[in-house]
Amino acid sequence: MNYINEIERIGGGEKKNDEDEGKWRRGEEGVDEMDYFALPRSFGLGMLFTDRFPDLNRRADSNRQMISQQRKEQELHVVSEDCTTKKKLNQDKDVMGEVTRTHEALQSLDKTISTLQMELAVSRSSRELTGSNGSPVITASSQQKKKAFIVIGINTAFSSRKRRDSVRDTWMPQGEKLKELEREKGIVIRFMIGHSATANSILDRAIDSEEEQHNDFLRLVRAFSHYLSKKASMPRFFINNIHEYDQDHVEGYHELSAKTKIFFSTAVTLWDAEFYVKVDDDVHVNLGTLAATLSRHRSKPRVYIGCMKSGPVLSNKNVKYHEPEYWKFGEEGNKYFRHATGQIYAISKDLATFISINQPILHKYANEDVSLGAWFIGLEVEHIDDRNMCCGTPPDCEWKAQAGNVCVASFDWSCSGICKSVERIKDVHARCGEGDGAVWGALF
Template identity: 25%
Template sequence: MKALRRLSRHRTALGLGGLSLCAAVLLYLAKCTSEGLRPLPAAPALPHSQPGRGARAAPPAAPEGSALLAVVVMSGPKYSERRSIIRSTWMAAARQAPHGHVWSRFVVGTAGLGAEELRSLELEQSRHRDLLLLPELRDSYENLTAKVLATYVWLDAHLDFQFALKADDDTFVRLDVLVEELRAKEPRRLYWGFFSGRGRVKSGGKWKESAWLLCDYYLPYALGGGYVISADLVHYLRLSRDYLNLWQSEDVSLGVWLAPIDVKRVHDPRFDTEYKSRGCNNKYIVTHKQSIEDMLEKHQTLAKEGKLCKEEVKLRLSYMYDWGVPPSQCCQRKDGIP
């Protein structure tokens, strides 16, 4: 059965790979507003080999493991305390799930680290066996897109899974709810999260996109605090990795990479994954921008009261994505939405 599922994934991904990115971009540009459109500087030439695209080794004859859900948490060498609190809070649910349902790793780039930092990571790995170390990648925000792509390349080559959740190490996840809902979903062409289609292209700060030439808005994408994609899309990304442009923001990049693909985009306000949290709502599945104290409180409240929040708090309004209008008009914040 596993072999048939992996064969189906490969056939689907190969079909996806034949679609034209140019056609999708032209269709999107036709929907973009003309306001503010102006020529941008030419993109710098891509180097022959970019960090994080992965080695050319063939995948193993058999996967090293299997899971319904692969959870990959982007972390950094110095964030051991964040990893520790995640292990003892929401990630603990992975150990309680039925065998084979959840596989999880913290992803860390190790290129350029000193001997002491490497020893610390080796000790952590010997204790927990839950680090995915990328020795060819220097861990930095500038390399985050390459890091996420390298993670997907590794997953597709080493694990038999149906869905992948990408999260950050300041994200809190209701794994129990997520797994239960994924069991009822078809593991095919799924792109699930909290989408934005009206994001203005950043011209400054750490999100600055100096090589963006597609439109005056970002293409629709699921915000990077946490999103789920099906395994066939991960396989498509691995096959296409040498042709993918790497923009500054990994979530924006994924939105572009999947733009020409016939995927099922599912906008879900239960993913609180924007650049700052909308508050606490008992319906939330994924909550971004959480401190260590926030995670501990949510975990304790779940254990004692069976709900996420001691008290529900709304800090900003949410929205339902309107797929029937141009992306720049997609997202009107309203009351009454989680």
């Protein structure tokens, strides 16, 4: 027990009791007495575990491989799900695309059928003009109708020379540019006008002189008489439709419904166009935007496009838009059915052909825009309300143009056209116009 005495000597402490002695005894090297017994045991256990390390390592490796495999499987599952989701989305897109293409194909087929039906109706009506031997009553040289995309008729009057010049100076091309627009883009533009109540009056001669200068009129006169007076051969399409077409229009404010009917009948006989547009001579038009707008509807068979409205039926005789047949529209205070406002609207070929075929029995109301709407109300016609065709003058159309939404047409509702259009249309064109090159660069 020398080491115990030595501890007591060094520490100066008292001798511990036997219990403490058995618990902790320290030798000269600072090792617990109990550690001498623990070391062999630890060594034995170490050897035991060392002998088992290979198994543990193998198990650990196996566990790591299993975890790694599970992670890979989870990643593959996620990727698989992602691929499946993307595939499903692509399939959904393909299905929607196929539905859209099918819908467009059906619309195109519907349009083709409608066109054939109209041509059949024209063919039937033309047989009424053939002689007993099956040949036309009037013989003349054959001429095909000119193909076009849009035919635009600008409604004008004898007294509106300044308005016409203001239109020519702004949105309507002149001379060779007008002809080029027809050749390159299929857009035909004409001022439409009838004749005066007095034959060969000074008013008619003034229009003749203006026509020689600009060559941009569509004269709504008797077709047969007009061709004879010009010593021109009558086209076969006039012959085939002579009973519908050989009529003229006497200019007058209260004859606008008749003028509209004759314009569409005349235009559809002269040009084989996809759309026919009527616009007033005090309205500003962006031709490129108009063409782009109509091109979005070219696959549809019967479309009627404009700013749709439903105004009150006016029974008071002393107001401007008095409707003498107000009683047909129900009780006092009722409104008209939806129809395009008269400043500008467009109809597809089938509807123009319908007007031409049925012209004699189409009823004319006091207001020409109401009359046109009435002719279509009982037909399978798609009414398209496009508010871009009735923008206000600056600042309204200017703000829209700056925002990238160029208007098709601009006018003032308060004046049913541009107020003081001769003085103001140039300013409207400068601030709301699409640019002179827009129609030439447009794809439609």
